[in-house]
Amino acid sequence: MLTIKNLQANVEGKPILKGLDLEIKPGEVHAIMGPNGSGKSTLGHVLAGRPGYEITGGSIFFKGENLIEMETEQRARNGLFLAFQYPVEIPGVSNMEFLKASVDALQEHKGEQPMDSVSFLRQAREMYKQVDLDPGFLKRGVNEGFSGGEKKRNELIQMLMLQPALAILDETDSGLDIDALQVVAEAVNSLRSCERSIVMITHYQRLLDYIKPDFVHVLSDGKIVRSGDKSLALELEEKGYGWISEVE
Amino acid sequence: MFDYIGHTLQNPLPVTSGWLESLHQKARLGALGRKVSDESATESWKYSSLCALEENNYATTAKPDPEPDLLDKTLSQTIGIDKSNAHNLVFVNGLFSAELSDVEPPPGVEFVRFSHAEGQHLTSINASLGTMADKHQSIFRVLNELHLKDGMYIRVNKNVELDKPIQIVWLTTRQAQSYTVSSRVLIELEPGSKAQIFETFTSDDAQQNSFTNNVTELLLREGAYLQHFRVHQEQEDALHIGAVHADLYENATLKSFHLALGGALKRVDVAVNLLGEGADSEQFGAYLLCNDQHMDYHTSTEHFVPNCTSNEVFRGVVGGRSKAVFNGRIHIHPGAQKTLARLSNKNLLTSDTAEVDTKPELEIYADDVQCAHGATVAQLDELAIHYLQTRGISRAKAKALLSYGFVAMLLEQVPEPVFAEHITAIINHYFQRHYSEEGCDE
Numbered sequence: 001m002l003t004i005k006n007l008q009a010n011v012e013g014k015p016i017l018k019g020l021d022l023e024i025k026p027g028e029v030h031a032i033m034g035p036n037g038s039g040k041s042t043l044g045h046v047l048a049g050r051p052g053y054e055i056t057g058g059s060i061f062f063k064g065e066n067l068i069e070m071e072t073e074q075r076a077r078n079g080l081f082l083a084f085q086y087p088v089e090i091p092g093v094s095n096m097e098f099l100k101a102s103v104d105a106l107q108e109h110k111g112e113q114p115m116d117s118v119s120f121l122r123q124a125r126e127m128y129k130q131v132d133l134d135p136g137f138l139k140r141g142v143n144e145g146f147s148g149g150e151k152k153r154n155e156l157i158q159m160l161m162l163q164p165a166l167a168i169l170d171e172t173d174s175g176l177d178i179d180a181l182q183v184v185a186e187a188v189n190s191l192r193s194c195e196r197s198i199v200m201i202t203h204y205q206r207l208l209d210y211i212k213p214d215f216v217h218v219l220s221d222g223k224i225v226r227s228g229d230k231s232l233a234l235e236l237e238e239k240g241y242g243w244i245s246e247v248e
Numbered sequence: 249m250f251d252y253i254g255h256t257l258q259n260p261l262p263v264t265s266g267w268l269e270s271l272h273q274k275a276r277l278g279a280l281g282r283k284v285s286d287e288s289a290t291e292s293w294k295y296s297s298l299c300a301l302e303e304n305n306y307a308t309t310a311k312p313d314p315e316p317d318l319l320d321k322t323l324s325q326t327i328g329i330d331k332s333n334a335h336n337l338v339f340v341n342g343l344f345s346a347e348l349s350d351v352e353p354p355p356g357v358e359f360v361r362f363s364h365a366e367g368q369h370l371t372s373i374n375a376s377l378g379t380m381a382d383k384h385q386s387i388f389r390v391l392n393e394l395h396l397k398d399g400m401y402i403r404v405n406k407n408v409e410l411d412k413p414i415q416i417v418w419l420t421t422r423q424a425q426s427y428t429v430s431s432r433v434l435i436e437l438e439p440g441s442k443a444q445i446f447e448t449f450t451s452d453d454a455q456q457n458s459f460t461n462n463v464t465e466l467l468l469r470e471g472a473y474l475q476h477f478r479v480h481q482e483q484e485d486a487l488h489i490g491a492v493h494a495d496l497y498e499n500a501t502l503k504s505f506h507l508a509l510g511g512a513l514k515r516v517d518v519a520v521n522l523l524g525e526g527a528d529s530e531q532f533g534a535y536l537l538c539n540d541q542h543m544d545y546h547t548s549t550e551h552f553v554p555n556c557t558s559n560e561v562f563r564g565v566v567g568g569r570s571k572a573v574f575n576g577r578i579h580i581h582p583g584a585q586k587t588l589a590r591l592s593n594k595n596l597l598t599s600d601t602a603e604v605d606t607k608p609e610l611e612i613y614a615d616d617v618q619c620a621h622g623a624t625v626a627q628l629d630e631l632a633i634h635y636l637q638t639r640g641i642s643r644a645k646a647k648a649l650l651s652y653g654f655v656a657m658l659l660e661q662v663p664e665p666v667f668a669e670h671i672t673a674i675i676n677h678y679f680q681r682h683y684s685e686e687g688c689d690e
Contacts (some may be wrong), residue, residue, distance in 0.1 A: 048638045051630060076640035088635040092653025098636070101649060105640035141653070158639060 001026050001063060001166055001197045002047075008057035008222075009046050016042045018222035019058070024166070027194040031208055031233060032201045034219035035241040040201045041085055043219070044170040048082040049075055063165065077109035079165030083155040083172050085201075090142035095154065098142045099124055099161055106162060127157045130190075132183050148175040156187045167191065168199045173207040185210030205237040218244055252284050253387070255307035256394055256428075264397065265363050267370060271377075275393035287387050295573040295605040296544040300487055300513045306459040309395045310341040310420070310427035327417055328448040328479075329670045334415035341424045342431040342460075343398055348417075356408030356441075362399040362432070373401050377434055380465050380493035380521065388489045392461045395430030404472075406438040413444035413475075413664075420451040420482065424458040431462045437472035437500075444475040446667065451482045457512070462490040468500035470524065477667060480508040480516070481674065484539065491517040496556075498524030505662060506533035506562075507671055509678060510541025510570055518547040522556040522584075532662075533562040534655045536678050537570035537602070544573035549591075551584040554614075560591045563658055565651045567598035567682065577609040580617055587617040595625045596654045598647065648679035 002024040009017040016039045024030055034040050045053045047060070049072035060067040062080060070078070090098065104114045115123075121138075128135040131153040143151050152172050159167055172184055188198060188211050200207060208216070208230060216232040217224045218241075225244060226232065236243070257279060263269050288298045328334075337359065338348035344361055353359045360369045378393070404410065420429050437443055447464065460482070468474055482488060488511060494502055508514060520529045535543045549558045558578065566572045578589045595604045608621040628650055636646035655675060662668040 048634075050634055071643075072634060072637035073640050073642050076638055082638055084635070084638075088629075088632050090632050090635070090650065090653055092656040093649050097649065098639070101636075101641050101645060102639035105642065105645070109640070162639070 001028075003061045004058070006058040007046070007055070007060060009042060010054045010056055011042060011052065015056070016222055017046065020219075020223055022217070022224060024197045024199065026197055028215065029192065029198045029211065029213045030200070031213040031216045032199060032219055033203070033216060033233060033236060038219045039222045040219055041170055044082050044085075044168050044201055047075075047080065047168060048072060073105070076162075077106055081159050081162055081164035081167045083152075083159060083167065083169045085170040085172075085174070087143045087151040087155055089144050089146075091144045093142050094139055095142055096121070096124065096138040099138075099158065102158065103161055124157070124161065127160045130160065131156050131187050133157070149177070149180050152176060152184065153180070156184060159191070160187060163191070165195065166197045166199070168201065170201045171203065172200070173202055173204065181207065182210060205233045208233050220244055249285075249302045250305055252301050252307055253279050253282055253391070255305065256391065259308055261309060261395070261397060267365070267374070268362060268396070268398075271393050271396070275390050278390040279387065279394055282387055284387075292546065295571075296513065296515055296542065298513075301459065304426060304457070306426060306428045306487070308427050309397060310424040310429045310458065312343045312345075313340045313421040313423040327419070327450050328415050329413070329446055329666055331415070333666055334413045334446065335410075336415045336417065337400065338417045338419065339400075339431055340419050341421060341427075342418075342429040344400060354410060354412070356405045357410065357414075358401075358403045358405070360401040360403070362396075362401065365401060369401060372403070372436065373434060376436065376467055377465065380467070380495050380519070386491070386517065388461055389463060389491065392430050392432060392463045395428045395461065396432055397430070399432035399434065402433065402435045404437045404441040404443045407440040408438075409442040410444065413446050416445065416447045418447065418449045418460070418462060420456060420458050420460060420486070422452065422456060425456060427458055429458055429460045431460070432465075433463075434465045434467070435474075436467040437469060437474055439470040439472060441469075442473040444477075444664065446477045446479075448479045449482050449488065451486055456483055457485040457487075459487040460490065462488070464490075464492045466492065466494040466502065468494065468496045468502055468527075470498045471500060472497075473501045474503070475663070476502065476504040477671075478504070478506050478516075479671070479674065480511075480514060482509075482511050482514075484511060484541070486511040486514070488514045488516075490515070491519070494520045494529070496520065496522050496524065496527035496529060499526040500524065501528045503530045503663075504532070505658075505667070505671070506531070506545070507674065508533075508535045508543050508545070509674075510535070510537035510539075510543045512540075513542050515544040515546070518545065519550065520548070520558065521550045521552060522558065523552050525553050525555045527553075527556045529556075529558040531558075531560040531562075532658045534658055534675070535562070535564040535566075535572055536655070536675065536682075537564070537566045537572055538568040538682050539570060540568065541570040542573075543570075546573075546575045548577040548579060549589065551578070551580045551587045551589060554583065554585040554587065556584070557588040558590070561658065561661075562593045563655050564593075564595045564604065565598060565654055566595060566602040566604055569599070569601045571603040572605070574604070574606040574623070575609065576607075576621070577611070578619060578621065580612045580614050580619070582613040584614045585616040587614065587619070589617070589619045591621040593623040594654075595623075596651060597625060597627055598651060644683040648683040651679050651683075652676060
């Protein structure tokens, strides 16, 4: 699904990723943990193609194709999805218009007819209910005036509508209470399949109680310094990130 | 350089009915000795060039178009709101087309052509025509009269509430190429009456190069209520210098919506005079420009008496090498206490080569009033574009969505679904076409 080799990237001229390797196979769920400033979010942005994030070395292959050469929208159409840590507010454009444009773009890419408005609306309403948001939000501007938790849920609705092959969740759990966390976990778990991969970028172990990862990686100073199974997350929780640098 | 006014004076219109002839006479006196270049030098034209008017000879008044079949086809396809939802008045090259219009007015309404006016109608026209426009002394109002072959007086009788909107289509055709199209409508709402007027300006040929000078006068008597839409869809090469003048008497309400796609030179002067206590004016407007287009809205809201309210919001999306000018003035006259007046103009520049000149003006001569005004110019948010792209939406479509979003808040203010849908469609179509053109605004 995704093969990253020796990835190096700069943000505003400053090296952040310094030789990152990661291999994700279809059906796997990976968690990436690490202290602040270790490059977790940068990895998400680089994969999504955010302007200002410059790749200076290494390679990224997504479903066998060179991801670096693809435009951002091309990556999305090929099945890559990033749930933003800080979703962007777009006043004046309703969630409905936004979702429809997005779904239409992916359908078109697959060579399929755009979804008719009635089926689209029915499906969108179900997704809103699934993440416990009022379907009335469909008429509101994208993320406009939404609370932190509402924004995170709105990201998940987009994910559920687009059914990506690879979903990257950038701290989707941060700022959520326990109830909301369960809603998020249920939405993510509903997507799990042998053809789909999920990457969770998170600070805390608690999300992993609800979404069980196959692999846990620890990112430190732009590199993956340790990989293991779920027990690694528990060990981290107990000993703190300081432990990693000591071991190194 | 071409002397537009001089040539107009040398080529007087043939004599028509008696009173129109005296209107021409009066206009001739008003135009004598004046030059377009004198107008160019004034503050009012500081940011809009009148060169286009001095480069070509537009000085002859346009003729009617003899091909109504073609017109009917054009009309049914693209122009205005659905004809079956309205009482339709169609003007071709400034002249009323009985073939394309619903000649029979709805109950309680009168449609009177200037050239046919007599008796009490003529008295009403003479009492009101130009009284609003003349306060501003613009040479273009004088020229409108000088070129005017005919016009229309629409009266909604006392306490009449219209069931359907009156749609006015101002169409210029190929026949008007290099001519002046002069048109005029005077709309009087008698006390307690209620109406919707939907004006559309359009041309049937992309290459069309004519000069339209239209004046729409709105007279709202005590307690009258009018929703007024004015949509400028003329094509690229069109010149338009027009005006809307409104007089509002006691407790009258005017809710207006302006929409303009750009042209070679377009300018609309909107003057709203609040003359009776309790009058309320609400104006929304949007302008969408690309290529080398030019659009200029000059608005002025005159609070003459106490206890009136006005709210004005204009938004523009300005791309390519185009230029938008907005001048919004609130004038609170001595004694107009307890006035509540607001004005806002926001612009989105979508290219590095586009220009916006915006100027809100406040002139206040009363001490117990509440006024607010503001103007901004911003760019498209790159992060928002990226966010949309991460959802598979192309960069062009992302820009179209964001630009649409910028003006969409105005659409929420359009109360009638029929109007809102129509205006939304125009705006959507514009952005889709605009951003799909290769390399546009990059």
